[in-house]
Amino acid sequence: MAIMAASPIADGNFEAIQEPYDLLNIYMNSALAGYSSREQRLAENLAIYDCCDLIEGDPCYEELLGLGYDDAEIRDFASRLNDQEIVTILTSADGVLAIRMEEQNLRDFLICRHFAKEGNGSFADFILHTAEMPNAPYLKAAKSMAEVCGSASVYDYLRRECEKAWDEIKNRDARIADQFIVTFNQFLPIQALAFASNRIENADCADVSEEILGMNSTSDGSMPLQISVSLMNSSEYSQTASELFVKCVERGTERAAEYNWACGPDGAFAYDLDRTGFDLENSKLDALAQKYQQSHSRNVAACLIVLTSSYLSSRAQRVCQNGITYTYNTLTFNFTSELAELHAHCFRALSVLVETEFSRQVKSTFRQHFSFYGKEPEAEYAENMYSVLSRIEELFPKYITEDSTIDLLCSLSINQIYETCAQNPPLSLDGFRQSAFDALGLENSESLVEKEPRISAEELPLERLTEALGMLAEDYEISDKEWESGRAIGKVLLEIAKRTPDTASSIIARNIASSPSTIPVPYEALDHLAETIGRKVLRNELGAVIDVSDHPALFDYLDLLAIKNGPDKEELDEILARLDDGRTHLCLEDLEIVEPKHPGYILKYASWLSEHIHNDGVWRFFGNCGDEKRVSALDSYFESNPSPAVNLYFLALEGYPTFDYSLAFLRCLLRLDSSMIDRFLEYVANLDYRQRHDLLRRISSFWTVQDDHAWNLLKAMIDEALSEPLGRLEIAVLFPVHDANALSSDIFWERLEYTIRERIADANSLDRISWALSDCNDETRIRAITLILTLDKDGISINHLDLRRSSMSGSPEKGFIPAKLKEIEAIDSIAAQLPAGVAYLKHREWLSKVKSSIEGDIEDEKWGLFHDRQ
Numbered sequence: 001m002a003i004m005a006a007s008p009i010a011d012g013n014f015e016a017i018q019e020p021y022d023l024l025n026i027y028m029n030s031a032l033a034g035y036s037s038r039e040q041r042l043a044e045n046l047a048i049y050d051c052c053d054l055i056e057g058d059p060c061y062e063e064l065l066g067l068g069y070d071d072a073e074i075r076d077f078a079s080r081l082n083d084q085e086i087v088t089i090l091t092s093a094d095g096v097l098a099i100r101m102e103e104q105n106l107r108d109f110l111i112c113r114h115f116a117k118e119g120n121g122s123f124a125d126f127i128l129h130t131a132e133m134p135n136a137p138y139l140k141a142a143k144s145m146a147e148v149c150g151s152a153s154v155y156d157y158l159r160r161e162c163e164k165a166w167d168e169i170k171n172r173d174a175r176i177a178d179q180f181i182v183t184f185n186q187f188l189p190i191q192a193l194a195f196a197s198n199r200i201e202n203a204d205c206a207d208v209s210e211e212i213l214g215m216n217s218t219s220d221g222s223m224p225l226q227i228s229v230s231l232m233n234s235s236e237y238s239q240t241a242s243e244l245f246v247k248c249v250e251r252g253t254e255r256a257a258e259y260n261w262a263c264g265p266d267g268a269f270a271y272d273l274d275r276t277g278f279d280l281e282n283s284k285l286d287a288l289a290q291k292y293q294q295s296h297s298r299n300v301a302a303c304l305i306v307l308t309s310s311y312l313s314s315r316a317q318r319v320c321q322n323g324i325t326y327t328y329n330t331l332t333f334n335f336t337s338e339l340a341e342l343h344a345h346c347f348r349a350l351s352v353l354v355e356t357e358f359s360r361q362v363k364s365t366f367r368q369h370f371s372f373y374g375k376e377p378e379a380e381y382a383e384n385m386y387s388v389l390s391r392i393e394e395l396f397p398k399y400i401t402e403d404s405t406i407d408l409l410c411s412l413s414i415n416q417i418y419e420t421c422a423q424n425p426p427l428s429l430d431g432f433r434q435s436a437f438d439a440l441g442l443e444n445s446e447s448l449v450e451k452e453p454r455i456s457a458e459e460l461p462l463e464r465l466t467e468a469l470g471m472l473a474e475d476y477e478i479s480d481k482e483w484e485s486g487r488a489i490g491k492v493l494l495e496i497a498k499r500t501p502d503t504a505s506s507i508i509a510r511n512i513a514s515s516p517s518t519i520p521v522p523y524e525a526l527d528h529l530a531e532t533i534g535r536k537v538l539r540n541e542l543g544a545v546i547d548v549s550d551h552p553a554l555f556d557y558l559d560l561l562a563i564k565n566g567p568d569k570e571e572l573d574e575i576l577a578r579l580d581d582g583r584t585h586l587c588l589e590d591l592e593i594v595e596p597k598h599p600g601y602i603l604k605y606a607s608w609l610s611e612h613i614h615n616d617g618v619w620r621f622f623g624n625c626g627d628e629k630r631v632s633a634l635d636s637y638f639e640s641n642p643s644p645a646v647n648l649y650f651l652a653l654e655g656y657p658t659f660d661y662s663l664a665f666l667r668c669l670l671r672l673d674s675s676m677i678d679r680f681l682e683y684v685a686n687l688d689y690r691q692r693h694d695l696l697r698r699i700s701s702f703w704t705v706q707d708d709h710a711w712n713l714l715k716a717m718i719d720e721a722l723s724e725p726l727g728r729l730e731i732a733v734l735f736p737v738h739d740a741n742a743l744s745s746d747i748f749w750e751r752l753e754y755t756i757r758e759r760i761a762d763a764n765s766l767d768r769i770s771w772a773l774s775d776c777n778d779e780t781r782i783r784a785i786t787l788i789l790t791l792d793k794d795g796i797s798i799n800h801l802d803l804r805r806s807s808m809s810g811s812p813e814k815g816f817i818p819a820k821l822k823e824i825e826a827i828d829s830i831a832a833q834l835p836a837g838v839a840y841l842k843h844r845e846w847l848s849k850v851k852s853s854i855e856g857d858i859e860d861e862k863w864g865l866f867h868d869r870q
Helices: 002-010 020-031 037-049 059-066 071-083 104-117 123-130 137-148 152-169 174-183 189-202 209-214 223-231 238-251 256-263 279-295 298-312 337-353 359-369 379-389 393-399 405-420 434-446 462-475 479-499 501-514 523-532 535-545 552-564 569-581 601-612 628-637 643-655 664-672 676-685 689-704 708-723 728-734 746-758 763-772 778-791 817-833 838-867
Strands: 051-053 087-091 097-101 315-322 325-332
Touching: 020 104, 037 051, 037 059, 037 071, 037 097, 037 104, 037 137, 051 059, 051 838, 071 087, 071 097, 087 838, 097 838, 104 123, 104 137, 104 152, 123 137, 123 152, 137 152, 137 174, 152 174, 174 189, 174 223, 189 223, 189 238, 209 256, 209 298, 223 238, 223 256, 238 279, 238 298, 256 298, 279 298, 279 337, 298 337, 298 359, 337 359, 337 379, 337 393, 359 393, 359 405, 379 405, 405 434, 405 462, 434 462, 434 479, 462 479, 462 501, 479 501, 479 523, 501 523, 501 535, 523 535, 523 552, 535 552, 552 569, 569 601, 601 643, 628 664, 643 664, 643 676, 664 676, 664 708, 676 689, 676 708, 689 708, 689 728, 689 746, 708 728, 708 746, 708 763, 728 763, 746 763, 746 778, 763 778, 778 817, 817 838
Parallel strands: none
Antiparallel strands: 051 097, 087 097, 315 325
16 A cells, blocks of 8 residues: 555645545556456456356356346456456366456455445445355455445445345344354444344353363354454443443353453453553453442353453463464563553452452462562562552452461562562561461472572471471462472471481371371381381371371381381281272382292282272282383283283273373283283273273284284284274274384284285275275375285275275365375376286276376365365
């Protein structure tokens, strides 16, 4: 546009350019000077429809015929435009000529002239005529007029025409009506708001708050939300749109992902990102906060939390669709006094949720926003945060309410921010007990980040250590503090064990028994006490206070201490007796320590465990499938009686289907137990679709394993998939289609040829094998199909094999045409590699027919791509 405007301005002809259309008019009229008014009218119709097929039923062609143009005239004109590269023409396989407008500036100009300037057609009628077509042409036409030729006169024209069309289109299918009113809501604000309000009133209400807070995905598929978000940007209708938005939120009529779009980075900020203030954003916060105070709606609370999260991120996002791809444009706002006020406004709004069920979440938001990494805040960060905090000092007592390490840390962080800005700290720390300071110092000493205060367990007197334990145990329930608090608990209990070994076990027992949750097992403290007071005394003292069933991990470690130091018969019997609780306690690696002095104990333990176990932790008995020592141990200790190990293996699969990810334990048990194949097939048959396919995919690795037991299992599964009616759904995952090394190995091809020869008289089986390999690389696919056809000299598989890929990759511009051309190359290669002779003529004839079919597909796709331009 700027280049177009340069020439008239240089000539001093300012009056010639009153609006964008005038610029196009100057240049396009000269480009069209060689065409008659009749030809230009034809070009206008090509422009408004974008594409025209010269065949009965095509809307553009029918309109041209109705205007008195004949087929020959249209073809001649299209040919001349094609020579000038204004249009592109394409002829289909059955002789239909298609015309597509290519010169975008000319297209925009012709559309605007046709409708808004010369009135050669009614845009309202055009909307009604094309609204139900795929990629409705009126949308493109409106975009050309509004965005390219936009001016007050064009906007007035669009508004009038949209009003005419709306009276009818609002009564059509909801999808058509929604698409129209969402597109033109800025031209028809009152109608759009009324339509959206009516939709909300008639929709079912729902509580979707949990889904809103638990979902990351967004969707702009809600008509009411799109309209309310759009019109909140209009000064005249902002208040009404805001009320509609809040009403829609409160009633919960839309999907959670749609609320996340409206309140997330996509819809939270005003459309005008260049402005300096945040008036709209602040009014949204007020509207939701006020509605919550009136209604206590959980939906309103959830949307308020999502909205404030978007504003506190200081990042707006716009998502635009371009064909089948999406473009993400992100803008991060510079920190200004206006942004600081918006952040402060967020915390004022969230304060209405402080004493509600959402209290934990909003307080966490407050703490996280004013936290910083390291010992001290950076100067710029401190200044920015101070500009927010100084505006909401009266809210501190709402957000900082507990005598806890998390509130203490928050208070310290805020005071440090103020001190960095040379301001007096606003928060007194007198309300926090010494145990909070001690617990925080102990946690900080274990943190990977250098923070103050820091203190080691060795520095504290015994009384303060025991008092800090309670607060550390509370922090252990907080996911963000679990690691530091867990390590600190271990250090404190070790220090207590060192100082007072005679009473340490009772202190440990009391703290473990009274903790609100299961604290980590203090391994180092237990090791120290086992050496100083004896493991049996330690066990007895802990067992007298702590319920074994409530803290199994603790007593598992005590059992392990006994095993490492040489257990007696009483301890071994007690270890077996603990299996009565149905849990998994010790693993095979632990039990190997016992076996040399107590032969057969592993087998006895495994038998007892398999009879009593009823939890999901059985897999821990086996250990890591990638550790060859574990597999070797299984082979050694269960060779005489594999049944307990087999039983435990299937119990482990039920609780954790992928524990034996490499299938090393399975291969070992296949060698030990001849009945393993039948039992495994029975297990696989009862899996759901996802689990079954994941397992079959891993078993496909057995194609190249030099182990006949493993191959026999895979072969049994292949035979089953080839024989069963629904086997086609899973045969592909039994082949290593994406493993290049396997597909290039001799053993794979030897076993594949054996499988094909076994099924050479069964066309259905050969079809399934070809389909299983249809997604392999071209080299493998060509070799496999050639092998099948070569072995199938009688041609039983003709018309049955899958010669084409089951999946292909394409692009918006070229579609799948390049992939289909490769399909033709593959078929030519197969035909060239077949043996010579009369016996294979029918094979080649069939390949030729398939090739012709693909060539037809390519022509059809060219036609489709020509018409599907967005």
